[in-house]
Amino acid sequence: MAGAGGAIPAVVFVPPAGRTPAERWMAAARTAAAADLVERLAAAGCAAVYVAAADPADGEGLASLGATLLPTEAEPFHFGRALASVIEARGLDALAYFGAASAPLATAERLSDWLRRGRELPRNAALVNNLHSTDFAIVRDARQILPLADRLPTDNPLGWVLREQGGAVVEALPPAAATRADFDTPADLAMLAGHPDLGPNLRRALEPLPESLGRRAAALGELLRTPAASLALIGRVSEAAWGEAVRRSQTWIRVYAEERGMRASGRLARGEVRSLIGELVGRDGAPAFVERLATMVQGAIWDTRVWMALRGPWPSAADRMAADLGRVEDVKDVALRGLTQAVVEARIPILTGGQGVVAGCLMALVETLLP
Structure with missing residues (x-):
């Protein structure tokens, strides 16, 4: 028809x-x-x-x-x-x-x-x-x-x-925020919230953002607007999003890109995901890793699903969403609760989520802040 x-x-x-x-x-x-x-x-x-x-x-x-x-x-x-x-x-x-x-x-x-x-x-x-x-x-x-x-x-x-x-x-x-920004996690929504093309119904639904999430997103936005500030992107980083951030901002960006395509390739389903960042978290513990990261950059946007895939049992949707919101007390998975605690208590702002935070939603945030 x-x-x-x-x-x-x-x-x-x-x-x-x-x-x-x-x-x-x-x-x-x-x-x-x-x-x-x-x-x-x-x-x-x-x-x-x-x-x-x-x-x-x-x-x-x-x-x-x-x-x-x-x-x-x-x-x-x-x-x-x-x-x-x-x-x-x-x-x-x-x-x-x-x-x-x-x-x-x-x-x-x-x-x-x-x-x-x-x-x-x-x-x-x-x-x-x-x-x-x-x-x-x-x-x-x-x-x-x-x-x-x-x-x-x-x-x-x-x-x-x-x-x-x-x-x-x-x-x-062509890669752009409008074509690549979907949302699966709370952090995705925090990065989309200020975009001028956001629909009116969704804009109303996001006012206000949950306090911890909104505070960390705002701090990272300030970093992107600050010349010579430093930011880390961790996980399945999109080269288009990274390139857009480099082109529009004057921020020094460290990229730790791993395991792009882990779902489409079947590596996630087969238990074949490998991650140097994930191994460092496992070896040193989440608090020590986050503190080490804070000596190198002033903020981070972290696709934690690569770490989740490496370390074993996949957390429930409830735990993943609560972790990204920073609600430590609501996370039942012990390892994820520990990581969430370290992120919330970090001396730098860190947003955690899925691939979108280092891909389409990063493009949206950059378009919003640096038109």
Whole structure:
């Protein structure tokens, strides 16, 4: 199905909320971002906006904005099968897929441009925000996803699988905050909060930021604006984000880049992640490592998921969110609680999160502070 003039319909997936306060705060932000996205997609000229929301209340709220609700899949959720079900049930010829938190900086004007580019693609082509870690995609022939559905447990490999296993021509949008900044962690949101293109619903949901998180984010922002200040980026650092920070700021930046692609390559699933930083934390202990780091830089932005992957059992979502918020008392995982305590008590500001804090959300922070 396509709309008048070849308009492309959009499909938005909204995941469930967790049970803890930290998870619920993140879920409220996702719901707000989904509301902004639904409104902006409609303004951009989508033929229709379909929403699959795990929480019925989220679905009802988005339907009130004009979205068409879809039935949700039974647990456990499998992205490829869920998307294939929508394509078949709705008879979609083309589609624009978005995760709820995938495009918080995508204005209606940008979405309209991307949709126009999608309509102009050859039949066997797709336009994605990131080939190696896809958060949103415009697929000219939606049915080419059907035979690939089982190979898509999440949306991240969508662009890569379409190209490598489906034979599609896949174009990636140029790296920028609007194309690369999605959010999965509290620190992502702290780095996005001041961007001028943030949607109004999400902006309201983030006012005010939790105190510890907001204080550390503000201190790191001051560092980026201070000539000759020093900052460390640790983890799966994006060269585009690092380059943008170097180009716009006068800050000395140390980069400790490790394990990019650990999910897509399967190294995380196979237990093959290696990390020099992680080994130093394990050898010396988190407090000693953080103190050593503080002798070298005045602040740090740290993708701690590489350390988590190295040290063994993956912490729960509740623990990861509480750690990034700096809520030490809410972190049940002993090792992660120790790391969180060291970060909160550090004499330099440190933000911890996932890949976004050293990739798209770093680009957003730099764009906000140094336009």
